Amino acid sequence: MRNYLRTVITVVWKDIVGEARNKEILTSMLVFSLLVILIFNFALDLDVQAQESVTAGVLWVTFTFAGTLGVNRSMASEREGGCLDGLLLVPVDRSALYVGKALGNLLFLLVVEVIVLPIYSVLFNVNMLVPGFLLVVLLGSIGYIAVGTLLAAMSVQARTRDILLPILLFPLAIPILIPAVKASIGYLEGYPGPWIMTWLNVIIVYDLIFTAIAVILFEYVVEDWS
Amino acid sequence: MIKVRNLRKRFGHKRVLSGLDFQVAKGEITALLGPNGSGKTTLLRILSSLSRPDGGEVYVGGYQLPQEADWVRERVGFVSHQPLLYGDLTAEENLWFYGRLYNVSDFRQRTASVLEMVDLQRRGADLVRTFSRGMVQRLALGRSLLHEPQILLFDEPHTGLDQDSVRMLNDVLLHMSEQGRIVLVTSHDLAQVANLASRFDVLSRGKIVASVKEEKIDLDRLLMFYREAVRRRGGERL
Numbered sequence: 102m103r104n105y106l107r108t109v110i111t112v113v114w115k116d117i118v119g120e121a122r123n124k125e126i127l128t129s130m131l132v133f134s135l136l137v138i139l140i141f142n143f144a145l146d147l148d149v150q151a152q153e154s155v156t157a158g159v160l161w162v163t164f165t166f167a168g169t170l171g172v173n174r175s176m177a178s179e180r181e182g183g184c185l186d187g188l189l190l191v192p193v194d195r196s197a198l199y200v201g202k203a204l205g206n207l208l209f210l211l212v213v214e215v216i217v218l219p220i221y222s223v224l225f226n227v228n229m230l231v232p233g234f235l236l237v238v239l240l241g242s243i244g245y246i247a248v249g250t251l252l253a254a255m256s257v258q259a260r261t262r263d264i265l266l267p268i269l270l271f272p273l274a275i276p277i278l279i280p281a282v283k284a285s286i287g288y289l290e291g292y293p294g295p296w297i298m299t300w301l302n303v304i305i306v307y308d309l310i311f312t313a314i315a316v317i318l319f320e321y322v323v324e325d326w327s
Numbered sequence: 328m329i330k331v332r333n334l335r336k337r338f339g340h341k342r343v344l345s346g347l348d349f350q351v352a353k354g355e356i357t358a359l360l361g362p363n364g365s366g367k368t369t370l371l372r373i374l375s376s377l378s379r380p381d382g383g384e385v386y387v388g389g390y391q392l393p394q395e396a397d398w399v400r401e402r403v404g405f406v407s408h409q410p411l412l413y414g415d416l417t418a419e420e421n422l423w424f425y426g427r428l429y430n431v432s433d434f435r436q437r438t439a440s441v442l443e444m445v446d447l448q449r450r451g452a453d454l455v456r457t458f459s460r461g462m463v464q465r466l467a468l469g470r471s472l473l474h475e476p477q478i479l480l481f482d483e484p485h486t487g488l489d490q491d492s493v494r495m496l497n498d499v500l501l502h503m504s505e506q507g508r509i510v511l512v513t514s515h516d517l518a519q520v521a522n523l524a525s526r527f528d529v530l531s532r533g534k535i536v537a538s539v540k541e542e543k544i545d546l547d548r549l550l551m552f553y554r555e556a557v558r559r560r561g562g563e564r565l
């Protein structure tokens with residue numbers, strides 16, 4: 102267990118140090134997210150009530166696309182210089198490598214979300230500093246990144262990886278995006294607790310199932326991709 | 328010891344290794360020679376556990392692949408065509424990273440001694456992306472030796488190295504061999520390995536077609552031996 106944790110922490114450390122130097126992932130995710138919410142802000146010339154109802158959808162579209170950019174770039178950096186081979190040569194549980202990569206990706210997405218949410222609140226005049234809503238964002242991001250990291254490891258081997266990842270990821274992400282949007286609407290518009298909890302439970306179940314599947318499958322996904 | 332029996336590997340319709348038999352003993356440096364596309368890299372990737380064989384038996388250091396891959400990974404140091412290093416980390420950080428993953432005790436001290444071994448001690452704090460190709464290759468060599476592996480698999484390790492670095496690499500490999508380690512080096516540059524290896528195997532079209540065991544072999548003799556072996560098999564010329 103100690104070795105497992107050490108591997109996870111080492112991989113996360115490496116991703117953070119690398120990102121602190123080149124800022125490739127955060128910059129691209131952040132610029133993309135800000136552009137999307139600005140475009141939506143101008144494109145949807147809505148009254149206050151209508152803005153509240155589309156807020157959750159616009160936000161999750163933004164986070165979904167930004168997250169795709171992030172996981173794709175993160176896994177592509179492992180391919181440069183053959184570093185994925187370097188990781189696969191070390192005598193560690195390969196699922197620990199997956200968990201490390203996924204945690205790094207989640208961290209980057211959360212940083213983007215922390216910056217984007219206040220800006221979005223101002224632009225759309227919607228208070229998003231609701232603890233329940235923030236919990237939905239966190240849980241939704243976990244599930245999305247769990248699947249995204251696995252599929253990015255799969256698609257990074259293909260020449261058409263930039264196209265392949267969204268094609269593989271979006272259909273699999275629908276079961277978490279729908280409840281995430283519903284639960285977000287629930288918190289932002291003050292729906293009853295049980296109604297929100299139903300969707301929140303769906304997100305939690307998705308997180309558990311898909312994270313477990315990804316941890317198990319990662320070893321097979323990266324196997325023998327020479 | 329490395330022992331390979333009837334090893335087969337194909338990529339799609341292309342058969343890369345076709346019933347290869349091969350053996351490398353402890354304490355000797357074996358040079359695996361062969362033209363481009365003969366299967367040298369594929370063989371080394373299989374021996375390092377990066378690739379799965381389609382058939383046959385592979386034993387590395389007494390452990391069978393792919394069943395006992397984790398045991399093999401602990402004991403193998405691998406240098407490939409690519410450096411397996413992160414450009415946005417410094418040389419030290421790269422070695423720390425791998426040192427922690429390989430569970431090297433006192434990895435900071437080990438990093439310092441490895442950097443000294445590959446003559447990069449003054450560049451330890453520099454980002455790898457600022458290194459020349461030769462320096463990256465030297466650091467890749469250091470990375471492969473970090474966990475003091477018993478089996479060294481080096482795929483074209485001389486590529487990009489200047490004369491001093493070639494000498495340094497050969498000295499390191501000879502030293503490792505004297506310590507009883509298994510050293511397997513691939514090359515299509517016979518001049519680089521003529522004075523290094525004591526055994527030469529020629530791989531052509533996925534099979535070992537000739538072997539010779541001779542210390543300090545004359546380059547012309549090695550060249551003749553190699554050309555004859557490849558010609559007999561109908562492979563490409565060097």
